[in-house]
Amino acid sequence: MQQFSTITDMRAWSRTQQREGAVIGFVPTMGALHDGHLSLIRQAKESATRVVVSIYVNPTQFDNPEDLANYPKTLEADLALLAKEGVDAVFLPTNEVMYPDGYATFIEIVGPLTDKLCAVARPGHFRGVATVVTKLFGAVLPDIAVFGEKDFQQVLIISKMVNDLNLPVDIQVGRTVREPDGLAMSSRNRRLSKESREKALGLPRGLELANKAYMDGERNAMDLIEKVANELLVHEGVELDYCDVIRLSGFAEVTQAVPGCVLAAAVFVDGVRLIDHIHLGAEHIGVEIDEE
Amino acid sequence: MQQFSTITDMRAWSRTQQREGAVIGFVPTMGALHDGHLSLIRQAKESATRVVVSIYVNPTQFDNPEDLANYPKTLEADLALLAKEGVDAVFLPTNEVMYPDGYATFIEIVGPLTDKLCAVARPGHFRGVATVVTKLFGAVLPDIAVFGEKDFQQVLIISKMVNDLNLPVDIQVGRTVREPDGLAMSSRNRRLSKESREKALGLPRGLELANKAYMDGERNAMDLIEKVANELLVHEGVELDYCDVIRLSGFAEVTQAVPGCVLAAAVFVDGVRLIDHIHLGAEHIGVEIDEE
Numbered sequence: 001m002q003q004f005s006t007i008t009d010m011r012a013w014s015r016t017q018q019r020e021g022a023v024i025g026f027v028p029t030m031g032a033l034h035d036g037h038l039s040l041i042r043q044a045k046e047s048a049t050r051v052v053v054s055i056y057v058n059p060t061q062f063d064n065p066e067d068l069a070n071y072p073k074t075l076e077a078d079l080a081l082l083a084k085e086g087v088d089a090v091f092l093p094t095n096e097v098m099y100p101d102g103y104a105t106f107i108e109i110v111g112p113l114t115d116k117l118c119a120v121a122r123p124g125h126f127r128g129v130a131t132v133v134t135k136l137f138g139a140v141l142p143d144i145a146v147f148g149e150k151d152f153q154q155v156l157i158i159s160k161m162v163n164d165l166n167l168p169v170d171i172q173v174g175r176t177v178r179e180p181d182g183l184a185m186s187s188r189n190r191r192l193s194k195e196s197r198e199k200a201l202g203l204p205r206g207l208e209l210a211n212k213a214y215m216d217g218e219r220n221a222m223d224l225i226e227k228v229a230n231e232l233l234v235h236e237g238v239e240l241d242y243c244d245v246i247r248l249s250g251f252a253e254v255t256q257a258v259p260g261c262v263l264a265a266a267v268f269v270d271g272v273r274l275i276d277h278i279h280l281g282a283e284h285i286g287v288e289i290d291e292e
Numbered sequence: 293m294q295q296f297s298t299i300t301d302m303r304a305w306s307r308t309q310q311r312e313g314a315v316i317g318f319v320p321t322m323g324a325l326h327d328g329h330l331s332l333i334r335q336a337k338e339s340a341t342r343v344v345v346s347i348y349v350n351p352t353q354f355d356n357p358e359d360l361a362n363y364p365k366t367l368e369a370d371l372a373l374l375a376k377e378g379v380d381a382v383f384l385p386t387n388e389v390m391y392p393d394g395y396a397t398f399i400e401i402v403g404p405l406t407d408k409l410c411a412v413a414r415p416g417h418f419r420g421v422a423t424v425v426t427k428l429f430g431a432v433l434p435d436i437a438v439f440g441e442k443d444f445q446q447v448l449i450i451s452k453m454v455n456d457l458n459l460p461v462d463i464q465v466g467r468t469v470r471e472p473d474g475l476a477m478s479s480r481n482r483r484l485s486k487e488s489r490e491k492a493l494g495l496p497r498g499l500e501l502a503n504k505a506y507m508d509g510e511r512n513a514m515d516l517i518e519k520v521a522n523e524l525l526v527h528e529g530v531e532l533d534y535c536d537v538i539r540l541s542g543f544a545e546v547t548q549a550v551p552g553c554v555l556a557a558a559v560f561v562d563g564v565r566l567i568d569h570i571h572l573g574a575e576h577i578g579v580e581i582d583e584e
Contacts, residue, residue, distance in 0.1 A: 007458050011458075011460060102403070103456055104401050104402050104403040104405065104406075104452060104456060105399060105400070105401050105402075105422075105452065105453045105456035105457055106399070106400050106401075106402065107397060107398070107399055107400075107457075108397070108398050108399075108400055109396050109397050109398075110396050110397075110398065111394070111396040113396065114396075130397075131457075134457050134458075135456075135457055135458045136458075137458075138457055138458030138459050138460055139458050141460060160396060160397065161397045164395055164396060164397035164427075165397055165399075165423075165426050165427055165430055166299050166303075166426075166427045166428075166429075166430030166431050167430050168303060168430055168433060
């Protein structure tokens, strides 16, 4: 497995591969890899002949310095996982490579995709994401890039950006992978104590209950949101950052759920921020619900 | 000469060329072509094996709707010129192709490059330029792109953006081409009446006089600027938009000229906006000055 830390080296490798006819699949990550990442890598392998993974904790997408400082770092374990997975190259840039002194260029997405949910909760977050993804694309020169559906607003924003800017990359979306207990896999889950983890399970369980209510005919957004809140706010140390019903077409907040809506929530559990969502009316997300 | 109007067709052509080993040189233009453009095309030919020219009057870089409406359009003559010049492909996108409904992504460059000169005089101009250049790069997939030095702030901004975003394009700069009377070639020159044109010649003449004063030891920026103003403001219908001495290192406005400075000016001549500049201490820009 090749390792590169400069843009010149990374790009030279990709260009050589492409000249030899390779199709490059790319999975950008911030490390602290879990099965969710591995499933994206396997998906990339299905359509690409070479797979590149980047590990870079991008400072410009963190609105909170403490969150950045506490973001889990497990580089050696990550590299072992990637080697075992048969990844061809890893891109490990430093902050100096990505944002040298005098760095000045940012990508802004305006409109409905960036005026709600995580965009409001984390000011500047998606500007940082859009910018670093474009930079990583310029270094890796992928034909295909795979992003996880758990961060569904991010996926929509990146797809929009790629389409708007004509970036020559095919964006694919990988399904959310869950722990056996239903918690969506996330690098941040490592920061949960056993007790916090129990509280966190209210998030997928609440989404599942809300979806069940939707399937049973409930359309009032506030009532659906309450299903989630009820599962979470019974615990000390749990704060709902947002919980909204969003119609995907137009990315609009709605008060009455209609087909094609997502119920999305972000929650702080003992200071750890977790996000999850469910497509209302979709099959369940794999959480066992105890019938009352 | 191939003509393309969609991103898919343009990109497919470029990819085919590159697979066959071609190096693609690109000259983005807004049409109304003149010898300045042709010299950029010839320069592209020196390092590339295929040359693509785009003609697109980009609405997002015009701060003034009247300026956009009046921008000269000479498509048939342009195509004839390009064919004669041996250009391989022309990209002619429509506004619908470039900015479809719901378009939302823009590239912002912050810092000293975008807080003075044309950036202040034309709010949003460089955001529009940066965005459209990135989009054109994504459609044309050039290895090399050539920009004219006349728009020196634009050249610096595009180079900065390409470097910051790791766009895989080699930026080259082509020298300013001048009319025999010294006026820098510009598509906007077509909008000057014979009388306006006479007034406009005060711009290169003033820059030349200021440079002569610099060579003779003058360092005071205000005095250098006055040389330009004196040549222009003697005429009715002439307005100085800006005139500044800029140290290229750090792109800072200075009150005392030092080596590595540019004297840059923008002027409205009977409503037509023209820009020009001179590297102080460089050899003259080719304007005959009547000695007083």
